[in-house]
Amino acid sequence: MKLTETVRKMVINSDIGTRAVAAKVGKKHHVLLNELNYENTSHKLGAELLVPLMKACGSDYPMHLLAAEMGGLFIMIPDENCPNATLVKAVKEFGDLISVYGEAIEDGELNDEDKVLIRKEGQEAMTAIQELICGLDNTAKHHPQA
Incomplete structure (x- = not known):
């Protein structure tokens, strides 16, 4: 696109x-x-x-498109402490990836359209997971261990 x-x-x-x-x-x-x-x-x-x-x-969808076109991954670094929101997003995106993959392999064949959709969902899942991981630094600042 x-x-x-x-x-x-x-x-x-x-x-x-x-x-x-x-x-x-x-x-x-x-x-x-x-x-x-x-x-x-x-x-x-x-x-x-x-x-x-x-x-x-x-x-930020255009950033994801640009990053994917360049063989990269766009990651939004959370600027606030929101571990629950990033965790929910990561789980949702991974669930979307698994759902799309499951539907695509039901008939035993992956066509080019299936592969594009799986890659898109995979990129979104990886981005959400990376946002969660990057947000750990902010979480540690706001919730120091006792």
């Missing part, structure tokens, strides 16, 4: 709606939608708008 398409889906699917996203990043609604339309050759989304859009939408 291309970056502009991913950002467009993020904006369109945001909880606050496209008009609110546009307002938060200081763009006119129709201008932002034109910039996110990959078929529109007269408007282009500027790279400097990516981070404000992710913040406005409350999503």
Whole structure:
């Protein structure tokens, strides 16, 4: 999936709606939608708008796409002590991975689409687990052992 398409889906699917996203990043609604339309050759989304859009939408999905394209993994380092939230997220993402894998192997064959979905879920599970591990440093600061 291309970056502009991913950002467009993020904006369109945001909880606050496209008009609110546009307002938060200081763009006119129709201008932002034109910039996110990959078929529109007269408007282009500027790279400097990516981070404000992710913040406005409350999503880091484009970072995962970029990291995966470069053979890497994007990890959000928790800035607050939230071990329960990160643990729940890690368990959920691992469960999603196992569920997708289980459904894919039911018929005994893995097609290319299955493999893409399994890799996506695997990346998300690894990211959540790494966030949990990285968050341990913050946990130790807030909960010293007796």
